[in-house]
Amino acid sequence: MRKYIATLLAVLLTSVPMFAQTVDEHAKTKKGAVIGGIAGAIAGAVIDNNRGHRSAKRGAVVGGVAGAAAGAIVGAMMDRQERELRQIQGVNVTRTAPGELNVSVQNEVLFDFNSSALRSSSRASLQQMADVFQKYPDTTLSVQGHTDSIGSAAYNQRLSERRADSVAGYLQDLGVRSSRIQTIGYGKSQPRATNSTAAGRQLNRRVEIHVRANA
Template structure:
């Protein structure tokens, strides 16, 4: 009898999990839905491990998926709201890539040629960005500098690092916790367009700010 109960529990758990997957695939059409789906997948994995250890594999996955979806939904909702607010800031583009937001700013807005000093006009943009970050504190932030291929590889790497650090430091002065922000330079290694044209090089000269919510962002 216990064996049949265990089988039924596993079957019910599998059915619940499959149904949840179908729902999260539909939910993926929205940013909040992406949070639900990511949370469900992560929760299912954790639940499956726990279930395997306890002998209730299907139930563990199902319970983990449900709990993960709840957490993911809360995080997804906050990401939705944060994305909408960031999109209101001039001179930026905002994308959601899986479990993080990526805000891109052109170097033409931020810096003069070969300079690492922030332009006065760019500071308004960064002040607004910092304000959003301060109001959504449960996230880790990476400021990534990128250049075109003009000049030596070493020079471009150094320039990208110093520009990323300049943006990081300015955000810190506006109240964003230093422990949340990492600055990194990629030089010319990650182009988004061809360096053979002026417009392509302009696109490659950029700073990207990645914002990734922590699990506690659900609370």
Template sequence: MKKTIIAVTLSSLIISGCASNASNSQKGASIGAVIGALAGKGTGDNDKSRYVWGAALGALAGGAIGNYMDNQEEAFREELAGSGVEVYREGDNIRLSIPGNITFSTGSAAIVTNFYPVLENVAKVLNRYEKTKLSIEGHTDSVGDANYNTQLSIQRANSVANYLQGTGVATNRLQTLGMGESQPIASNDTAQGRQQNRRVELRVIPLQS
């Protein structure tokens, strides 16, 4: 049965940098796409995506994008060193992969205590680099009903958004997505693999003009 992904319909705005041998700063110069102004925080219940990107309050142009994201990537690596969070550079975007053992208990959308310092360090960098938006993606393993897992992943993404908002990250910079069990990064046949799949991924995306 085909699994359904419930998500805010803004994924088309996640723009990757151009594939080339150029530096990240040089790649930024070739990007001319514009991220449009969209509605702010929604009003749905906790089991629905409640955050969508709002109107941009500033943007980066041309070659400034790559350099800005270079500096932000370095800041994330410094703040999150030793936390278990993996930092990936994908064109002009930054992806933070946060493993399940430091995020949520099985079957729960309540943030575990060990996750607080990680989110606080993420917020510290986001608040320093305000010309970016954040896509928060919740993922689960394949245990249980697929529809339940999708709803759980949305609730987890919203929990992260709520916490970041409480640390000063502007609501109009946040988008939440519930991916459910649809994008595993390991086998669901083992306990270790299932733990890897129970994760949150944060995609940091530059505002462009």
């Protein structure tokens, strides 16, 4: 059975680079289908292992088909969500995995300097984000606050937490379920750029929302 699974994995994994190189708008849906197929094939083979070699093969095939279908559905959902989030002004979206997105919002869009109170001008963007998140409810959201290196570590930690809480609270006020949201502040510990320049510090002052498809 191990040999069979190893052979199946080799075939499926050989397909991943082909899908990854696809440049059309469905590339990540295809990649999600491949990954889902791999997971499903392994699960199916393991579950049916005790029934004998033929059952293991059958379980791998059935599991692979089911996993591929589930992966394709998740990938398509995340493709659509990514496209819609990219339309929002002041928002940067990165696809970090077939079932994960990272949405980054610069603090200058959300907050005044040294403040965790949301600017009135930021509310339209957050409303659009909330609309997208409610449209695709089968995801969890991790709202993460970040700062530059100016000020003490303790102060920046508290500020990053308050800013994450402000964004999460407003999304909840707009109708996003609180059970989908968690918040965390990283202070100045995870810079995206150098803190030695004004431009770098601006990039580091941000709130990120990690969007993950539910399993």
